Amino acid sequence: MKYQRGGAAAISVLTEERRFGGSLEDLDAVRAHVSIPILRKDFIVDEYQIWEARAHGADLVLLIVAALEEDTLSAFLELAESLGMNALVEAHTSEEISIAQRVGAKIIGINVRNLKTLEVKNAHYAELASDLPESVIKVAESGVSGLSDVQNYAQAGADVVLIGETLVKSGDPEKTVREFSAVPHL
Structure with a gap:
């Protein structure tokens, strides 16, 4: 797979069907061709989806703080x-970062994309990054x-950058991943 050859640390596979046209079959296809970790990117709202992700070869699941009650988030994290597996716990506010920390x-x-308006504000990362502990x-x-x-x-302190649309639209995703991966401090 071109992303892996370019030096990607992991691959995010969108499995949400209704809004984004993804599928578990997409996850299976990627798993068959790469050895690096795979993130199941979906709106995880039921523990079955975590079991399902594992069964289809995912190494990580996306857990969105805004979509889950704190006790459910904690239980899903423990299950993963x-x-x-690991979980990428997604936050959009300082309060959500605090919740992510509390659940471990x-x-x-x-995420710098507002999930309600879909507006992207890149400066949002730098505004909130200081709320993230060094240990994560x-x-x-x-x-x-x-x-x-x-x-x-x-x-601004990011260890990892999740890149989607830019790579999909890139004429040479392997080269693009290689260039992005060469950024110091990532």
């Missing part, structure tokens, strides 16, 4: 870990249209 998230992402893996999600965005996220 018991299945040998080891990987916390800040810090992920900048959305809003990457070029190398300068990756550099800005890295300078």
